[in-house]
Amino acid sequence: MSSDGKLWGGRFADGPAPELTALSRSEPRYFDLLPYDVAGSQAHVEGLRRLGLLTDDEAGRIVAELDAIVADHRAGTLAPTPADEDVHGFVERVLAQRLGAVAGKVRAGRSRNDQAANNLRLYLRDQVRVVHDQLLDVAEALVGQARRHLHTLAPGFTHLQPAQPVVFGHLLAAHAQSLSRDAGRIRDWDARTAFSPLGAAALAGSPIVPHPEHAARQLGYSGVCPNSIDAVSARDHVAEFLFVASMTGVHLSRLADEICMWVSDQFRWARLHDSYSTGSSIMPQKKNPDIAELTRGKAGRLMGNLTGLLGALKGLPLAYNRDLAEDKRAAMDSVDTLLLTLPAMAGLIRTLEFDADRMRRDASARFTLATEVADWLALRGVPFSEAHEITGRLVRLCEERGCDLPDLDPAALRSVDSRLVPEVLAILDIGSAVARRTAPGATAPERVAEQLDALAEETSDARGWAARYAGPRT
Structure with a gap:
């Protein structure tokens, strides 16, 4: 580490220009990855101890101090300085200040390249479990409403025109199905992402870390990335997460759009609960579906994050390039957006009151x-x-x-x-028209009841997936 706290500098006669420093420094939000950086460092320290490069006492002191750094950062008593280029340098600087020269041994056998890749993997694997369970909350809210409307008749639509009568619970179950698939996509994504990049170092691997599988197990991974160049340069797992987030946003947006119609004065199928709606600053009579509208808008943001990262990845040569720093902005913003949107949508859906009589009257309108x-x-x-x-x-x-x-x-x-x-x-x-449609998946009440039972069982089984995670969590 250089005298000013940077992880590089010996080869340079002059310090970086202020413009370079400003552009190069991590965004403040990225320092929230500190717990994951520390978890990776502690796994690396254990590997160095196993090889005899750190004594038991040195390893114990370093691991304990890394825990203290996390605690102090969470308590607000420790924060990065403008000189800290990124979270890796921040942790190493504080560790060196507190432990002296022994802290410098931790750098052996690793690079910011594999550290950065590892940090975001750990962050996403942790956070998607929260997203996953909140997705299930929305699906369960839809299933709960659908059970209450298993015999409520309503018009089904094509081209936004009344088409055929359906059970309203059937329509709600259709939205739940799409969100259940999104939760399944998260689980599928995790199976492909559960491989550790640690040990890849800059790109070629490190002779100092001959057994990266030990750190992988400690961090809850299924194994080690099979190619060290790919380990530090691939971000398709981030792009795939962003696709899942975008698809979830699209499904939430379609549901939100229908809710906006259902509560409109033209439909009057549903009433908003006061705690999940807002009013107008000028029109006292208004009761607006702001949650649905805001959710609909957030879908565009999620899609933009995916498009932005794909644009950054396009044409990048192997292995690591600083363009890849865009992965954190897109991933963390998408996580934040989903964790803001999903609970609000679950509450909105749970508290909607539907007018079954009006829906039944509309079910036979326009020659359905x-x-x-x-x-x-x-x-x-x-x-x-x-x-x-x-x-x-x-x-x-x-x-x-x-x-x-x-x-x-x-x-x-x-x-x-x-x-x-x-x-x-x-x-x-x-x-009678509804009752005649008894094929699997169709709108007869007994078939819809089967769909809801299957959704409830699938959701219940999926609940345990997040709890079984063995990696670091914040």
């Missing part, structure tokens, strides 16, 4: 039972293309008369096609 007529004809041998045409003419007749399909009399049916006998009127009921 037309497909029942076409299916009825097809089941009686009429080619579906012809049945579709007949039903379309029937709808046009209703529009001309200003009535709905169940309002037609036998004469009106015959005027469209002789095969439209009065028996067809018996199927024009939204409850």
Whole structure:
């Protein structure tokens, strides 16, 4: 370490220009990685002790002092100075001040390159478990509401137009399914990310660290990165996390957009709880779905983080380049965004009050039972293309008369096609239409109940995944 606390400098006759120092210094937020940097350092110290490069006493003193650095930083009694270029230099500077020359032994066999890669891996593996369980909270809130609306009928939409009647719980379960997949993507991501870059050093590996698998086990990894160059230069695991975060943001945004519609005066399907809505500074009557709107906006931010990192990675030669410092900004901002958004959405969903009677009235609006007529004809041998045409003419007749399909009399049916006998009127009921759809995954209440049971079981099983993590946590 140079006299001013930097981890480099012996080769340079002049100090860096202030502009270089300003650009090169880590953003203040990055110093929050200190607990992970310390965890990696402690695993490295154990490796040096095992090799005899540190005595038991030296290793014990260093590990204890590293714990003290974390505690002091959390207590606010220790903070980086403007001269600390990054968290690695900050930790080494304080360690040297407190322990003297023995602290310099810790640098043997490692580089900021593998340290930086390790810090972010540990941070993400820790934080995604919090994100994962908060995702499950939102899914559980949707399942809870869906169970209350297992027999509530509502119109399903295509192209934002009433299409066919469905169980409202079916629609809520559809949103829960997408979020459950996002939680699964996190678990899949972790399995690919659970490999330690420590021991790769700058890029070629280090003869001083012949057994990096020991540190990997201590830090909760499944193994060691199989290629030292890839270990320090790859950031596809960060990009993949950012994709999962973006996909989660998109799913939350789609749900948020529907909530905005449901609580609108045009729909009036749902009412916002006072504690999860806001008012207007000028219009006293307003009750606004701010959580849904803010969540919808955050989706763009999450997508921007992914795009920004992919742009930074594109065209980078192997191995390490300072462009890779962009990984922390994108990853940490996305974690912060999700941890801010998910609890708010879970609370919003849990406290929504739905108007089942209004949804039922809307379920039969705008000819949502037309497909029942076409299916009825097809089941009686009429080619579906012809049945579709007949039903379309029937709808046009209703529009001309200003009535709905169940309002037609036998004469009106015959005027469209002789095969439209009065028996067809018996199927024009939204409850019956829903009940007939009994295929797996369909909207009949018993099928929706099965979907909700499966979602609840999957969520319950997934809850234990985060708790089983053996790596360092903050």
